[in-house]
Amino acid sequence: xxxxxxxxxxxxxxxxxxxxxxxxxxxxxxxxxxxxxxxxxxxxxxxxxxxxxxxxxxxxxxxxxxxxxxxxxxxxxxxxxxxxxxxxxxxxxxxxxxxxxxxxxxxxxxxxxxxxxxxxxxxxxxxxxxxxxxxxxxxxxxxxxxxxxxxxxxxxxxxxxxxxxxxxxxxxxxxxxxxxxxxxxxxxxxxxxxxxxxxxxxx
Amino acid sequence: xxxxxxxxxxxxxxxxxxxxxxxxxxxxxxxxxxxxxxxxxxxxxxxxxxxxxxxxxxxxxxxxxxxxxxxxxxxxxxxxxxxxxxxxxxxxxxxxxxxxxxxxxxxxxxxxxxxxxxxxxxxxxxxxxxxxxxxxxxxxxxxxxxxxxxxxxxxxxxxxxxxxxxxxxxxxxxxxxxxxxxxxxxxxxxxxxxxxxxxxxxxxxxxxxxxxxxxxxxxxxxxxxxxxxxxxxxxxxxxxxxxxxxxxxxxxxxxxxxxxxxxxxxxxxxxxxxxxxxxxxxxxxxxxxxxxxxxxxxxxxxxxxxxxxxxxxxxxxxxxxxxxxxxxxxxxxxxxxxxxxxxxxxxxxxxxxxxxxxxxxxxxxxxxxxxxxxxxxxxxxxxxxxxxxxxxxxxxxxxxxxxxxxxxxxxxxxxxxxxxxxxxxxxxxxxxxxxxxxxxxxxxxxxxxxxxxxxxxxxxxxxxxxxxxxxxxxxxxxxxxxxxxxxxxxxxxxxxxxxxxxxxxxxxxxxxxxxxxxxxxxxxxxxxxxxxxxxxxxxxxxxxxxxxxxxxxxxxxxxxxxxxxxxxxxxxxxxxxxxxxxxxxxxxxxxxxxxxxxxxxxxxxxxxxxxxxxxxxxxxxxxxxxxxx
Numbered sequence: 035x036x037x038x039x040x041x042x043x044x045x046x047x048x049x050x051x052x053x054x055x056x057x058x059x060x061x062x063x064x065x066x067x068x069x070x071x072x073x074x075x076x077x078x079x080x081x082x083x084x085x086x087x088x089x090x091x092x093x094x095x096x097x098x099x100x101x102x103x104x105x106x107x108x109x110x111x112x113x114x115x116x117x118x119x120x121x122x123x124x125x126x127x128x129x130x131x132x133x134x135x136x137x138x139x140x141x142x143x144x145x146x147x148x149x150x151x152x153x154x155x156x157x158x159x160x161x162x163x164x165x166x167x168x169x170x171x172x173x174x175x176x177x178x179x180x181x182x183x184x185x186x187x188x189x190x191x192x193x194x195x196x197x198x199x200x201x202x203x204x205x206x207x208x209x210x211x212x213x214x215x216x217x218x219x220x221x222x223x224x225x226x227x228x229x230x231x232x233x234x235x236x237x
Numbered sequence: 238x239x240x241x242x243x244x245x246x247x248x249x250x251x252x253x254x255x256x257x258x259x260x261x262x263x264x265x266x267x268x269x270x271x272x273x274x275x276x277x278x279x280x281x282x283x284x285x286x287x288x289x290x291x292x293x294x295x296x297x298x299x300x301x302x303x304x305x306x307x308x309x310x311x312x313x314x315x316x317x318x319x320x321x322x323x324x325x326x327x328x329x330x331x332x333x334x335x336x337x338x339x340x341x342x343x344x345x346x347x348x349x350x351x352x353x354x355x356x357x358x359x360x361x362x363x364x365x366x367x368x369x370x371x372x373x374x375x376x377x378x379x380x381x382x383x384x385x386x387x388x389x390x391x392x393x394x395x396x397x398x399x400x401x402x403x404x405x406x407x408x409x410x411x412x413x414x415x416x417x418x419x420x421x422x423x424x425x426x427x428x429x430x431x432x433x434x435x436x437x438x439x440x441x442x443x444x445x446x447x448x449x450x451x452x453x454x455x456x457x458x459x460x461x462x463x464x465x466x467x468x469x470x471x472x473x474x475x476x477x478x479x480x481x482x483x484x485x486x487x488x489x490x491x492x493x494x495x496x497x498x499x500x501x502x503x504x505x506x507x508x509x510x511x512x513x514x515x516x517x518x519x520x521x522x523x524x525x526x527x528x529x530x531x532x533x534x535x536x537x538x539x540x541x542x543x544x545x546x547x548x549x550x551x552x553x554x555x556x557x558x559x560x561x562x563x564x565x566x567x568x569x570x571x572x573x574x575x576x577x578x579x580x581x582x583x584x585x586x587x588x589x590x591x592x593x594x595x596x597x598x599x600x601x602x603x604x605x606x607x608x609x610x611x612x613x614x615x616x617x618x619x620x621x622x623x624x625x626x627x628x629x630x631x632x633x634x635x636x637x638x639x640x641x642x643x644x645x646x647x648x649x650x651x652x653x654x655x656x657x658x659x660x661x662x663x664x665x666x667x668x669x670x671x672x673x674x675x676x677x678x679x680x681x682x683x684x685x686x687x688x689x690x691x692x693x694x695x696x697x698x699x700x701x702x703x704x705x706x707x708x709x710x711x712x713x714x715x716x717x718x719x720x721x722x723x724x725x726x727x728x729x730x731x732x733x734x735x736x737x738x739x740x741x742x743x744x745x746x747x748x749x750x751x752x753x754x755x756x757x758x759x760x761x762x763x764x765x766x767x768x769x770x771x772x773x774x775x776x777x778x779x780x781x782x783x784x785x786x787x788x789x790x791x792x793x794x795x796x797x798x799x800x801x802x803x804x805x806x807x808x809x810x811x812x813x814x815x816x817x818x819x820x821x822x823x824x825x826x827x828x829x830x831x832x833x834x835x836x837x838x839x840x841x842x843x844x845x846x847x848x849x850x851x852x853x854x855x856x857x858x859x860x861x862x863x864x865x866x
Binding site (some may be wrong): 045046047051055056059060063066070071074078080081082090094095096097098100101102103114116117119120121122123124136137138139140141142143144145146147148154155158177201205 | 242251353355381408410412413414484487488492511553556557558572580582583584587588589590591592593594595621624628706710797800802804805806809821823830
């Protein structure tokens, strides 16, 4: 990876994209990096597009990731992972949830949801790993664990160890009781395992 | 919200620009802080209010918030006021005379420019206010600077007895980066000292203050020449030097790490001698500023040969990706298609995803109803309900500025042409926007005998900015009890006849429809108040969710027209009616996991196919693939 690491986290308003990016930033800072996090969010609370930029390294200047320079794209939703492919550098990787969140403009028949976002991404030649984070979270008993599943998914694609990121995730739940901590540990592990298994299948 | 224990001095914190300013406001010993919410400025006051030992308030509008701050500063206390760029237009009346009286306690006005219009009706450059009002402007480039410059702004404000503008942009307000914080220093104000020649701005007194203001301009410019906030970084590649400020500095350093740069933190009055010093180092000078060519124009007037908006965009955010090709063209160089990595930077085509109203939003009922009433011209306003202009409702025809729906509706009524003679004029405004600047417009409408039906959507929150409290919901900035305005009494006091005031539950579509249809026929001012809370605030209570019975759904699609994001089309079809007319069918399902049972969609459902959701079995741990798309 280059001197500055560029992580792009994308999804739609309300999915927890900004919180996930913030936890990634906390992990980078815990390791002594400089870090900047910024969003193109607009009125994202209302179901709009969210793309959250995280840059970390010795010294970060511009907070925005330049198109064509993201190292990792973490996609919380299929079409959103597709929307931001142009941000990836050559050799960059997409880690994407296969969930499809269909907006009203598509329901109304004004636009079409792409039939196969994963296929479209593969056609670009960019490396992509897909997994069903929503179902994994549901299987663990709470769809809200999806955020932690996503962080587990990126854990082995960072220039630092997964344990630091897991610590930062668990810090968020430190006062919420051991049961929730254990669930998040499992969600994180399940995200890591899902990406690991998908990559092994690709290899 | 209870006050929290602030992080100790020397802590290194990941803070947004807004949070960094708030911390500095507390450390500076500010006693009074006031604001009206507005993206991207909102969190400054939200966070200030969590600190102890100061007074914070949500004011009804930006002008009042600035006036509250002025009063505190006149009394010798430090005061803070913040707003988004358009808020400054509202506060400007006070600002333009405040500059003559000056302040006693320090007063900092943090203005957040929404460069790139992520959540605004226009794009403005608030640095103009520094020129217009003859007050200094500081421009931070990241959170640490936002923190440090806020502290510096209080020193400057008291030294020159002048209000100071801290000009921020979305890329400062909402970017999180590391900040090392310090200690709070209490600031004891001396109290108000009467001085009519200074504080009573009648012509005779004001005229005598103007020369003092011009002298202050000169003194401030002299200070800017030596200020440590203005720094020349000599660089090594002397072909192009940059004069820049705010977040643009970071983009310049990212794109041209070897270039000489004059970074202006204290950007107005501009230090012309320092600009000349930079110019002497390099072959060409480029001024990089968001948004307007303000400094560029001033430098050209000074006879400096600089380049600026000839090669850089006049609109929107700058970034390394914007700067690199512009400078390459200036130097006659060609850039490879992607200078970074050779990757393709052409985006794949994906449908747009505009913001939508929330599941069960009370506004859904209003816009569904408006979309069903013919012959309306609908004057809109600023808030979540501006989304009514979008699909599927298309039931909002104008949006200009806070409270403008009132005056514009009256003007549409009075100025109607022959083509509009049968049109009914409706104005739609939210509770907080009405209290901000709509009340005066309604009074004008009543006084001048307008023929307008006003829909006052009271959802008990400033919804779009995150559900802040306001005088309409009976809670103050800390969530504590506060006097609650009675909208029916208020509009009655403004002169609307009591027979023309209706309070309606927006989830009861037949009542809402009948009320709107009746009132638009009455040739005078009517006010229909809807009274259900925003679904994102604690006043909202969820009900049992609904589901669609597949064997009953006929595909009529009426529920889709409500516009609730919990309704999804599962398949489409066509049907040929007995009349021979072909109609489109849309069979639906409700995402029962997000439905909160508001019941809007079942009211237009012809076959009564929407029923309470009954979980079929303990299937929440469904197998993979069992999850519906």
